[in-house]
Amino acid sequence: MACFRCPGCGYTYDESQGDAHEGYPPGTPFEDLPEDFVCPDCAVREKGDFERARE
Amino acid sequence: MTSYTLDHPTLGHIEYRDRKRYLWLSSLFMPLFPMLGIGLFFVTGSQWALAVPLVFSYGVIPFLDYALGSDTNNPPEEIVPQLEEDRYYRVLTWLTVPMHFIVLIAIAWFVGTQSLTVWSVLALAITAGSYSGLGINTAHELGHKKPLFERVLARIVLAVPAYGHFCIEHNRGHHKDVATPEDPASSRMGESIYAFALREIPGAFRRGWAVERERLARLGLPVWSPRNEILQSYALSAVLQGALIVAFGWIMLPFLLVHNIWAWFQLTSANYIEHYGLLRQKEANGRYERCQPHHSWNANYIFSNIVLFHLERHSDHHANPTRRYQSLRNFDDIPELPNGYYGMYLLAYVPWLWYRVMDRRLLALPHIRGDLSKVNIAPDKREAILARHGQVAGVTA
Numbered sequence A: 001m002a003c004f005r006c007p008g009c010g011y012t013y014d015e016s017q018g019d020a021h022e023g024y025p026p027g028t029p030f031e032d033l034p035e036d037f038v039c040p041d042c043a044v045r046e047k048g049d050f051e052r053a054r055e
Numbered sequence B: 001m002t003s004y005t006l007d008h009p010t011l012g013h014i015e016y017r018d019r020k021r022y023l024w025l026s027s028l029f030m031p032l033f034p035m036l037g038i039g040l041f042f043v044t045g046s047q048w049a050l051a052v053p054l055v056f057s058y059g060v061i062p063f064l065d066y067a068l069g070s071d072t073n074n075p076p077e078e079i080v081p082q083l084e085e086d087r088y089y090r091v092l093t094w095l096t097v098p099m100h101f102i103v104l105i106a107i108a109w110f111v112g113t114q115s116l117t118v119w120s121v122l123a124l125a126i127t128a129g130s131y132s133g134l135g136i137n138t139a140h141e142l143g144h145k146k147p148l149f150e151r152v153l154a155r156i157v158l159a160v161p162a163y164g165h166f167c168i169e170h171n172r173g174h175h176k177d178v179a180t181p182e183d184p185a186s187s188r189m190g191e192s193i194y195a196f197a198l199r200e201i202p203g204a205f206r207r208g209w210a211v212e213r214e215r216l217a218r219l220g221l222p223v224w225s226p227r228n229e230i231l232q233s234y235a236l237s238a239v240l241q242g243a244l245i246v247a248f249g250w251i252m253l254p255f256l257l258v259h260n261i262w263a264w265f266q267l268t269s270a271n272y273i274e275h276y277g278l279l280r281q282k283e284a285n286g287r288y289e290r291c292q293p294h295h296s297w298n299a300n301y302i303f304s305n306i307v308l309f310h311l312e313r314h315s316d317h318h319a320n321p322t323r324r325y326q327s328l329r330n331f332d333d334i335p336e337l338p339n340g341y342y343g344m345y346l347l348a349y350v351p352w353l354w355y356r357v358m359d360r361r362l363l364a365l366p367h368i369r370g371d372l373s374k375v376n377i378a379p380d381k382r383e384a385i386l387a388r389h390g391q392v393a394g395v396t397a
């Protein structure tokens, strides 16, 4: 499982954790997040802006 | 005074002292201003004293912005991470939260227990509403932060003006759609603040609820769930304002109505002046360009910035929404308002004067230079604006 990082604010989406508050259960691949996904913390960066982070 | 230092590989030794450090304590003393009128009333016995806080907000603050001028403090970007870590600043925002409850309850007590003229009740409701509008500003600062504790505090303080949907709608709606025609919280050229209020208040309400409904649906929960964060805040509003009605009687109904509306209108006023006419361009893929520093109006006046947790350094806020108030920076060459927010609110309340001052300023911005295709224009005013300013574009384009 990979991590994806918001280049603006540093929010990290960890696929193994998901994001419970946002309603993405553990194991949800980043790819499966909705196309209009925006960073839950800053909302400035969109799905396409996220960078794969080293685990 | 605390100083922050850093040995930077290329820039060398950097040292910064925050000369505003202790000025930020004023957020704890701010409640004295709404209470000042009541204090003076007990001293002088005159109900005119109750107007003093309003004179302060709309007369003294704009004057002090003019008189004290710009704020030359600007933390170097390299120092920002250290400033962010300094817990002193965040504790001040936490302590501001109970102040908003205390002031509303104190003013409600005064209204409920004294025999006052209608005008005095109105002045007190507006004074309380102004301070609760500042509560939305406190919620704004807290609601953008990552720690859950601060987000919960934001929800709590939003209960005072009964505006629990604000943080959700603002963070996830406004910050995404800012400076586009789709954003109900970005004002358009030719749109008066009154027309804007009728678009912004219901628009923000709908968007906040839509965002929260979607989140709950992903969690498999209905919208009427105890985990609905908007409802949590509204529930606290109902308890607070319901208790005031029970304690101080029916006079609280008009008092709280004016209080709530005035607090919301403070937010409307801030939204109105923060992005007036500014427009993000669409890129080839049909998406809007990312929000740039020239998509927000800024004011760098020291006095009102201290009152508003640096909200007026708005371009940096939109570039870095999770950044804490003490580290927001001012930049040269960004859209600049001719006075602080309070002075600009007054100007906005007189639309023809607002257009006179701001339309010229808007069209003169370096990225616009009279090109109306780069302006967010009110659709019903488009023809009139093109007829009036169209040739400017013809000359320079």
Ligand SMILES: [Zn+2]
Residues within 6 Å of the ligand: A006, A007, A008, A009, A010, A011, A039, A040, A041, A042, A043, A044, A045
């Ligand atoms: Zn982010």
